[in-house]
Amino acid sequence: EDQVTQSPEALRLQEGESSSLNCSYTVSGLRGLFWYRQDPGKGPEFLFTLYSAGEEKEKERLKATLTKKESFLHITAPKPEDSATYLCAVQAFGGTASKLTFGTGTRLQVTL
Amino acid sequence: DSGVTQTPKHLITATGQRVTLRCSPRSGDLSVYWYQQSLDQGLQFLIQYYNGEERAKGNILERFSAQQFPDLHSELNLSSLELGDSALYFCASSAAGTSPVQYFGAGTRLSVL
Numbered sequence: 001e002d003q004v005t006q007s008p009e010a011l012r013l014q015e016g017e018s019s020s021l022n023c024s025y026t027v028s029g030l031r032g033l034f035w036y037r038q039d040p041g042k043g044p045e046f047l048f049t050l051y052s053a054g055e056e057k058e059k060e061r062l063k064a065t066l067t068k069k070e071s072f073l074h075i076t077a078p079k080p081e082d083s084a085t086y087l088c089a090v091q092a093f094g095g096t097a098s099k100l101t102f103g104t105g106t107r108l109q110v111t112l
Numbered sequence: 113d114s115g116v117t118q119t120p121k122h123l124i125t126a127t128g129q130r131v132t133l134r135c136s137p138r139s140g141d142l143s144v145y146w147y148q149q150s151l152d153q154g155l156q157f158l159i160q161y162y163n164g165e166e167r168a169k170g171n172i173l174e175r176f177s178a179q180q181f182p183d184l185h186s187e188l189n190l191s192s193l194e195l196g197d198s199a200l201y202f203c204a205s206s207a208a209g210t211s212p213v214q215y216f217g218a219g220t221r222l223s224v225l
Contacts, residue, residue, distance in 0.1 A: 032212055043114065043202055043216035044155070087155065091212055098143065098212050099168055102155040 002027045006088050006103035013078055013110050021073040021106045023088030033071050034100060035064050036087040044087055078110045115139065116217035118203050124223045130191040133220045137184055137205030143167070144186040145206070145214060146178055150199040161186055162208075193224045 005024045013019055025033065032051050036044035048057045050066040057064050061082065063074040073086055085107045089100040115138035123131055137144050146158040157170035161180035172178075175193075180186045190197060200221050204214040 034213070036216075041219075041221075043116075043118075043218045045114070046213055046215060049213055089155075098206065098214075099145065099157040099160060099170060100147075100155075100214060101157070104154040 002090055002092055002101040004088055004090055004101055004103035006086075006106050008106060009104070010107040011109070013075075013108070015079055015110055015112050016077045018074070018076045018078070020075070021086055021088075021108070023071040023073070023103055024069060025071070025088070025090045026069075027090045027092045027101075029093035031091045031093045031098075033066055034089045034091065035062075035071070035073055036089065038085045038087055038105070040085075047086075075108070078108075080110045080112060083108055083110045114215040114217060116203060116205050116215055118201075118217035118220050120220060121218065122221050122223070124225065125193060126225055127193055127195060129193050129224075130189065131193065131222065133188040133190070133201050133203075133222075135186045135188070135203030135205075135217060137186070137203075138207075138215055140207060141205035141215075142184065142208050143206045144180055144184070145204040146172075146186070146188050147202045147204065147216075148199050149202060149219070155202070158188070190222070195224050198222055198224045 035047040038044045048064040053068045085105040087105045089102040117136040142163045158172040160167040178188045200219045202219045204216045206214045
């Protein structure tokens, strides 16, 4: 069974204080690893897809990296508007399903 | 705006009742997915449809059912509702082909009283 574990559960940063969020996963065959951002009361917003170990993707202050066992979401010089819950999900090869298996997320709060 | 539309935004009902949640996927997307998000369990996959046919089932209760219509919109039917069914229900859609990115709607918040 595919599993995703995210840490920490919650993270409080001051504006400009860089940090990383971790996503550890076990999957039979990784088709893709996804990062989403979710604001309270809203649907998950797609950020990145990573497909193979060593791959990196960047968007503004966010950079996602992937190894064979985990992914990191690096946040550089965060701003208060980066406050949200960040969700990691995996999609496995095989069968006819394209379901995502999600972790429980990291709640990020960025203060002035 | 993801392009995925869900209605209603909020639904308040009583135990034992039946409700229908509606989802319109992004233009051109053939796959529709339903997920349940509760406070203690995170996002859980319920069911997937592709071009009108059921493609995969997750931990969906027998009291729940779904369908995808010829115009590709989908409905999730929840019956004999229990207090524990209170949650956010999200619909997502994706295009066919090599890009499996799922785009989520804003969700329907179901409160069972």
